[in-house]
Amino acid sequence: xxxxxxxxxxxxxxxxxxxxxxxxxxxxxxxxxxxxxxxxxxxxxxxxxxxxxxxxxxxxxxxxxxxxxxxxxxxxxxxxxxxxxxxxxxxxxxxxxxxxxxxxxxxxxxxxxxxxxxxxxxxxxxxxxxxxxxxxxxxxxxxxxxxxxxxxxxxxxxxxxxxxxxxxxxxxxxxxxxxxxxxxxxxxx
Numbered sequence: 001x002x003x004x005x006x007x008x009x010x011x012x013x014x015x016x017x018x019x020x021x022x023x024x025x026x027x028x029x030x031x032x033x034x035x036x037x038x039x040x041x042x043x044x045x046x047x048x049x050x051x052x053x054x055x056x057x058x059x060x061x062x063x064x065x066x067x068x069x070x071x072x073x074x075x076x077x078x079x080x081x082x083x084x085x086x087x088x089x090x091x092x093x094x095x096x097x098x099x100x101x102x103x104x105x106x107x108x109x110x111x112x113x114x115x116x117x118x119x120x121x122x123x124x125x126x127x128x129x130x131x132x133x134x135x136x137x138x139x140x141x142x143x144x145x146x147x148x149x150x151x152x153x154x155x156x157x158x159x160x161x162x163x164x165x166x167x168x169x170x171x172x173x174x175x176x177x178x179x180x181x182x183x184x185x186x187x188x189x
Contacts, residue, residue: 032052046101051082139175
């Protein structure tokens with residue numbers, strides 16, 4: 001709860017600056033509302049600062065080659081939908097700060113397995129129920145141990161590793177590594 005409160009206050013401080021930067025490049029909404037599967041197997045939502053062009057979803061839907069590449073990892077290293085300001089926000093994980101509102105609200109934890117969308121559930125196979133037995137986190141084992149450099153199946157394995165070996169000490173290591181990776185702008189795009 002304390003981390004959610006502190007993170008939410010930082011988000012409120014960042015919001016006017018991010019609003020100006022995002023809208024100087026391209027007018028549009030400040031936030032992107034992202035859906036994920038919650039612990040109850042229902043769709044839930046959290047906010048992120050918008051890092052993509054306003055028509056990013058349409059671009060992905062209409063570009064078959066781009067969509068095909070995206071389906072493999074659920075991320076693109078050279079994603080043409082990301083704005084210049086968005087690249088900066090992502091590099092330093094500033095786009096993630098509005099998720100602290102969901103931590104404060106109790107929908108997310110600070111450390112846990114990564115959120116997944118409904119269409120990603122099939123990739124977890126028989127491990128899906130285990131994944132959904134805990135709240136997802138803003139940061140987690142996958143984010144600090146591989147992030148964009150892993151395959152999706154490795155990501156699933158990392159989520160299961162975290163669940164199998166959870167301890168307060170593992171969470172502390174993940175928190176320390178998260179701050180280090182953010183400061184170094186490592187692994188984000």
